[in-house]
Amino acid sequence: MDVFKTVKELIVEELSVDEGQVTMEAKFIDDLGADSLNMVELMMAIEKAFESFNIEISDEEAAEMTTVGDVVKYIKEKIE
Amino acid sequence: MKRLEKKIAVITGSARGIGYGIAEHFAAEGAVPIIIDIQQELIDAAIEDLKHDGYTAYGYVADVSDFDQVGNVIKQIIKDHERIDILINNAGITRDSLLLRMKEDDWDKVLQVNVKGTFNFTQKVSRYMLKQKSGVIINIASVIGLMGNAGQSNYAASKGGMIAFSKSIAKELSSRNIRVNSIAPGFIETEMTATLPEQVVKQYQESIPLKRMGSVKDVAKLCIFLASDEASYITGQTINVDGGLVM
Numbered sequence: 001m002d003v004f005k006t007v008k009e010l011i012v013e014e015l016s017v018d019e020g021q022v023t024m025e026a027k028f029i030d031d032l033g034a035d036s037l038n039m040v041e042l043m044m045a046i047e048k049a050f051e052s053f054n055i056e057i058s059d060e061e062a063a064e065m066t067t068v069g070d071v072v073k074y075i076k077e078k079i080e
Numbered sequence: 081m082k083r084l085e086k087k088i089a090v091i092t093g094s095a096r097g098i099g100y101g102i103a104e105h106f107a108a109e110g111a112v113p114i115i116i117d118i119q120q121e122l123i124d125a126a127i128e129d130l131k132h133d134g135y136t137a138y139g140y141v142a143d144v145s146d147f148d149q150v151g152n153v154i155k156q157i158i159k160d161h162e163r164i165d166i167l168i169n170n171a172g173i174t175r176d177s178l179l180l181r182m183k184e185d186d187w188d189k190v191l192q193v194n195v196k197g198t199f200n201f202t203q204k205v206s207r208y209m210l211k212q213k214s215g216v217i218i219n220i221a222s223v224i225g226l227m228g229n230a231g232q233s234n235y236a237a238s239k240g241g242m243i244a245f246s247k248s249i250a251k252e253l254s255s256r257n258i259r260v261n262s263i264a265p266g267f268i269e270t271e272m273t274a275t276l277p278e279q280v281v282k283q284y285q286e287s288i289p290l291k292r293m294g295s296v297k298d299v300a301k302l303c304i305f306l307a308s309d310e311a312s313y314i315t316g317q318t319i320n321v322d323g324g325l326v327m
């Protein structure tokens with residue numbers, strides 16, 4: 001499964017940004033204009049999208065994820 | 081022009097009393113009230129009465145203090161009605177007793193229904209309001225939550241808790257155009273206050289500057305204002321409807 005593609009779709013939907021902006025290096029707050037509520041919503045959307053892998057992202061873990069790449073790496077580690 | 085035209089308004093504990101009054105007045109302003117209460121028969125009777133007056137209303141059974149039940153009911157409401165514009169956390173109970181005689185269960189029940197019930201509904205509904213980028217939440221507290229009352233420490237704690245909860249949520253959700261306010265009614269004539277001894281009622285009335293009990297309509301009218309765009313710059317507030325009891 002293409003984790004990056006799924007995550008990108010969720011980010012485009014949750015943060016109302018263009019697909020092109022969502023690179024692995026993009027920072028949620030600085031580059032994609034997310035605020036703290038957006039981040040909570042995004043984490044909930046990710047948990048739901050990867051429901052079958054039983055991913056539960058704690059607040060501490062979420063706070064560590066500042067770039068799109070961080071999230072993709074986190075999910076890949078969890079589902080492998 | 082009606083002030084709440086086509087607004088989907090979820091009102092907890094609205095099969096009777098203040099909640100029913102809010103549902104009725106909301107319907108008259110064009111809103112679609114969604115009645116939430118704990119018993120199907122109570123809901124059916126309320127819907128019947130509203131239909132009889134020519135209004136459209138829907139009902140769902142839920143115990144507000146049950147987290148999972150609330151989650152399921154909100155999912156169902158969204159499925160059926162697609163959005164929720166207004167949430168009124170009105171379901172509430174009392175279990176009066178002096179502190180020394182208060183049973184653990186009296187304390188727990190009141191906090192479970194009044195505070196946890198408010199949390200349950202607010203959390204589940206706010207998800208959809210965030211997506212809509214609009215919404216109004218009104219929590220029905222009480223003047224007791226502001227001034228305290230001998231024999232009602234559990235109720236006072238729950239209502240004070242609701243007020244503080246409202247302010248925090250008002251701050252959390254403000255960036256998404258969601259307003260959260262509390263209403264603190266004084267003594268309102270309903271089933272809840274009908275059980276009070278006549279002597280006590282007289283005493284209360286004496287202490288109220290406007291010298292009378294309030295009506296359900298008094299509370300409902302404030303709800304309409306707070307839920308409408310007329311109150312679009314008001315959030316995080318507690319407004320009393322109490323005949324001047326607390327100033």
Ligand SMILES: NC(=O)c1ccc[n+]([C@@H]2O[C@H](COP(=O)([O-])OP(=O)(O)OC[C@H]3O[C@@H](n4cnc5c(N)ncnc54)[C@H](O)[C@@H]3O)[C@@H](O)[C@H]2O)c1
Nearest residue numbers: 093096097098118143144170171172222265267268270272
């Ligand atoms: N009546 C007053 O003088 C007064 C004053 C201040 C505040 N209030 C508050 O106004 C609200 C409404 O009061 P009321 O006088 O209309 O009371 P009421 O007892 O007449 O009505 C309360 C409704 O809530 C429902 N309910 C109770 N527990 C529930 C639960 N767990 N889940 C779902 N529904 C439940 C009941 O079935 C009932 O229909 C309450 O929160 C109360 O604390 C009332």
